[in-house]
Amino acid sequence: MSIEFLLxxxxxxxxxxxxxxxxxxxxxxxxxxxxxxxxxxxDELKVxxxxxxxxxxxxxxxxxxLLLALIERGCIGVPLMWDAPEENKARIYRIAQIxxxxxxxxxADSYRFQRLEVANDHDLVATVRGREHPGLILFTSGxxxxxxxxxxxxxxxxxxxxxxxxxRNMLLFLKFDHWxxxxxxxxxxxxxxxxxxxxxxxxxxxxxxIQDYDIEVLxxxxxxxxxxxxxxxxxxxxxxxxxxxxxxxxxxxELTLKRxxxxxxxxxxxxxxxxxxxxxFRSKSKSSDSLWVKLDMDxxxxxxxxxxxxESAMLGYLNAESPFTEDGxxxxxxxxxxxxxxxxxxxxxxxxxxxxxxxxMPQEVENTILEMDNIRDVLVYKEKSPLTxxxxxxxxxxxxxxxxxxxxxxxxxxxxxRLQSFKVPVKVEVVDEAFMxxxxxxxxxx
Amino acid sequence: xSLEERVQEAVYLAVDETNEDQGEELLPKSLDTLLFGENxxxxxxxxxxxxxxxxxxxxxxxxATIVLADERALxxxxxxxxxxxxxxxxxxxxxxEEGIEA
Numbered sequence: 386m387s388i389e390f391l392l393x394x395x396x397x398x399x400x401x402x403x404x405x406x407x408x409x410x411x412x413x414x415x416x417x418x419x420x421x422x423x424x425x426x427x428d429e430l431k432v433x434x435x436x437x438x439x440x441x442x443x444x445x446x447x448x449x450x451l452l453l454a455l456i457e458r459g460c461i462g463v464p465l466m467w468d469a470p471e472e473n474k475a476r477i478y479r480i481a482q483i484x485x486x487x488x489x490x491x492x493a494d495s496y497r498f499q500r501l502e503v504a505n506d507h508d509l510v511a512t513v514r515g516r517e518h519p520g521l522i523l524f525t526s527g528x529x530x531x532x533x534x535x536x537x538x539x540x541x542x543x544x545x546x547x548x549x550x551x552x553r554n555m556l557l558f559l560k561f562d563h564w565x566x567x568x569x570x571x572x573x574x575x576x577x578x579x580x581x582x583x584x585x586x587x588x589x590x591x592x593x594x595i596q597d598y599d600i601e602v603l604x605x606x607x608x609x610x611x612x613x614x615x616x617x618x619x620x621x622x623x624x625x626x627x628x629x630x631x632x633x634x635x636x637x638x639e640l641t642l643k644r645x646x647x648x649x650x651x652x653x654x655x656x657x658x659x660x661x662x663x664x665x666f667r668s669k670s671k672s673s674d675s676l677w678v679k680l681d682m683d684x685x686x687x688x689x690x691x692x693x694x695x696e697s698a699m700l701g702y703l704n705a706e707s708p709f710t711e712d713g714x715x716x717x718x719x720x721x722x723x724x725x726x727x728x729x730x731x732x733x734x735x736x737x738x739x740x741x742x743x744x745x746m747p748q749e750v751e752n753t754i755l756e757m758d759n760i761r762d763v764l765v766y767k768e769k770s771p772l773t774x775x776x777x778x779x780x781x782x783x784x785x786x787x788x789x790x791x792x793x794x795x796x797x798x799x800x801x802x803r804l805q806s807f808k809v810p811v812k813v814e815v816v817d818e819a820f821m822x823x824x825x826x827x828x829x830x831x
Numbered sequence: 832x833s834l835e836e837r838v839q840e841a842v843y844l845a846v847d848e849t850n851e852d853q854g855e856e857l858l859p860k861s862l863d864t865l866l867f868g869e870n871x872x873x874x875x876x877x878x879x880x881x882x883x884x885x886x887x888x889x890x891x892x893x894x895a896t897i898v899l900a901d902e903r904a905l906x907x908x909x910x911x912x913x914x915x916x917x918x919x920x921x922x923x924x925x926x927x928e929e930g931i932e933a
Contacts, residue, residue, distance in 0.1 A: 740876070741875055741876065770879055770900060771900055771901060771902060771904075771905050772875050772878060772879050772882075772900055772905070773875055773876060773879055776879055776883075794848075794852075797852065798852065801852065806876055807876055809880075811879055811880050811883045812883055
């Protein structure tokens, strides 16, 4: 049984709290018992080993227990956020060939079961079934076209959680349908830690949770941390319990990290690196205020792009060509700089802007614009130009209303004084909204 | 005022803005000023920027969105980007196509 090591932890910690959810607490005994109950419910529902099962939910107590029961049973789980757009869900159901679905009401923590008229015949699903292992399918957000489904053998993914590590009060901030969230979940459960679930991702609510539950570790995204700075929510709450903030999933603006370090001098900032296709790796930032990071894995740099080889890699995509090289390296598509044993992740190569042969990373331009007064958020993206291939464009969201034309000119002028001319945005549009997507990342496809 | 005169005014506003931004008189305010190509005063990046500023000013004056840099402009026998005179003429063509006469 693949979750036996977890069940042993649950028994040892049966009187300890496992989950805080909407002001209620659930101990490890409850979790253990709920998994037992799921076993008989899954029997009744005839959900058998190898079934491809979606869980449309969020981190609720019943969902967490169900996920573990499905792993134990050898099912192939597909976690989806309950509030994902219906159109995205429909595409995911089609691509993953989902056979059974649990639709959760995340407020009541109740579910509706659905059996679909589908018999999954995907080769990679057959591979996992042949091994009699549990599986996991996660989807990339996909900047254009269909999202890509990455299928994993769950047995390999669980391996690293078997080694006991210390736990600290950690907020379950990252999402249910992403490695970040699953990693926090499994790390805590495998060490008898407490899962503090988040329902409202606004800076005020998150800061209140940190204050109320003496949260020590906040795994976050740079976009959220930017929002935290802008909202100044940290002024209204006591965040003294925090001692570690981890960030990943997208490049961190240099200035954001600098300001965070100034505001939270006793907090350590640690960059993480993970991909839907590979899982999350152990990493070490050079220092709290440094964007240079040491990755604990086999990697190589080919033409400026990071390639990784790891045991925990997915088997492949359900709906795309294998991204692995012939000798088994995964091409991350992330452009990096190297300094000895440290790397600096610059960003997705696909987001790179090519202005007459000169390469521009949107983050660098965004970082520069963010230094300006009265800029709340900025999105830098490319537009096609018949003259230079691409041009650099920016949308800026001011903190206080300002004449749009004057602000646009100010932005260009500011960039012109600091960046090489090909990096200066040709078009600057002033907009009312910020740019965080549902997953807390910026989408640079306009 | 004729359409040509109004367009010329809008283009000159773009010239002013560009010169101001560059901190020098990069583009003399004259129909004879050569923009891009042989003896032109702009490189491709400068042209991309100038065109964008012209588009903005034309939009302000005529309340119409025009796209100056596209395949058609690049393959035109008489390049709209050769001189300010050519550019003014081309903007007038585009505006007339939008039904704007003056």
